[in-house]
Amino acid sequence: MKTKLARAARWLALALAVAGYCLLLWRGPWLIDGAHIRDTQLEPADGVVITGVRTMLVALGAGVIAGLGLYYTSRNHKLAQEQFKHTQKQFELSQAQFYLAQDQFRLAQNQASRDREKDRIAQEMTREAQVTERYVAAIKLLASDSQTERIGGVHSLHRIALDSPRDRNTIIQVLAVFHRESAAELQHQKALADERINGVNIIEGPLGPRLPSADDMEAAQYVLDALKGKA
Structure with a gap:
């Protein structure tokens, strides 16, 4: 509302100024130099004075308009x-915000990379712990008095070797020892049987009360051949 009133006031002032200027052009010569100009029966000399005054007023008006033009320009x-x-300030602010967003994005990327590395390490540690537990359980099965549990331990070690290549050589060594011990015990049991047939009593074998069988040796040999093919 105030803007409309101010605009109307400016237009009114401009109209009054134009009207006043036109009136000044018409009656200005008599207002400015009326003592040398007749009101009636004008002579050529009066026309010269009127023309001069009006020329001066036109030049003055042109100067005012030019001045106003320069002012508004x-x-x-x-x-x-x-x-x-x-x-320019907004551009600099936007540029600073862009650089800040880039820095925040890089920080987020670095944090995500660190989080992924932590997760990977945690998963690796969990997996290693699980492999260790399975390995210990399988080793215990190899020392069992039950043939079924011993063969299960052999195949459990086979599965661990496939899942964990870094433990493969260790498992091969363990199964090789198991194979040799089983073979030695079988030879001892055979010798013991022969001695008993001949009426001679010999000492207990290297594995004590555990009685291995050819199935133990066969299972160990199968896994050893399979793992050596993977190595």
């Missing part, structure tokens, strides 16, 4: 400069 130039500076 300077004002618009200053406004354009201020607008340019404001735009």
Whole structure:
């Protein structure tokens, strides 16, 4: 509302100024130099004075208009400069925000990489712990008095060797020892049987009360051949 009133007041002032200027052009010569100009029966000399005064007023009006034009041009130039500076500041602010967003993105990427590495290490440790538990359980099965459990331990070690290549050589060594011990015990049991047939009593074998069988040796040999093919 205030803007409309101010605009109407400016237009009214401009209209009054134009009307006043036109009135001044018409009656100005008599107002300015009326002592040398007749009101009636004008002579050529009066026309010269009137023309001079009116020319002076036109030049004055042109000067005022030119001055107003220069004023508004300077004002618009200053406004354009201020607008340019404001735009430049906004651009610099946007650029700073862009760089900040880039830094935050890099930080987020680094944090995500660290989190992934932590997760990988935690998963690796969990997997190693599980492999260790399975390995210990399988080794215990090899020392069982039950043939079924011993053969199960052999195949359990086979599965661990396939899942964990880093433990493969160790498992091969364990199964090789198991195979040799089983073979030695079988030879001892055979010798013991022969001695008993001949009426001679000999000492207990290397594996004590555990009685291995050819199935133990066969299972161990199968897994050893399979793992050596993977190595």
